[in-house]
Amino acid sequence: MTHATGADTARPAPAVVPLNAVFADDFVQILVAVTSDNTAAEVAEAVAHHVEGKRVRALPYPKVVFHNGRRLAPGTTVTEAGMQPLDHVRVEYDIPEGAA
Structure with missing residues (x-):
């Protein structure tokens, strides 16, 4: 039998966030x-x-997410970005200057 301590606090399960x-x-x-x-x-x-390859031609570039006018770093989580259900996000290709 194990006993819970303050250090054993369970992290909540990830929540579904529709965007x-x-x-x-x-x-x-x-x-x-x-x-x-x-x-x-x-x-x-x-x-x-x-969408990619269906309505928008696939391109060989990384993709970036914009939320509330901010470009998010790739490792930023939905929670860290402050995204809430039904928030709007935009995903764009990160095309280097002069590559297009």
Whole structure:
């Protein structure tokens, strides 16, 4: 039998966070379910999955997420970014200058 101590506090399970999203120059806003522990890089891939190669041509560049006008670092989690259910995010290709 184990006894819980203050150091044994369990971390809450990740919560589902539905986000309104637009990918690159797509004309359709989509609803994408991510979790509070997903990183911006994972959010970008989740959004791209529904659009890239379907309505938007796939490009060989990394993807970046914008939330409330801020570009998020790839490792920033949904929670760290302060994303709430039904917030709007935009995912763009990070195209180096002169590459397009």
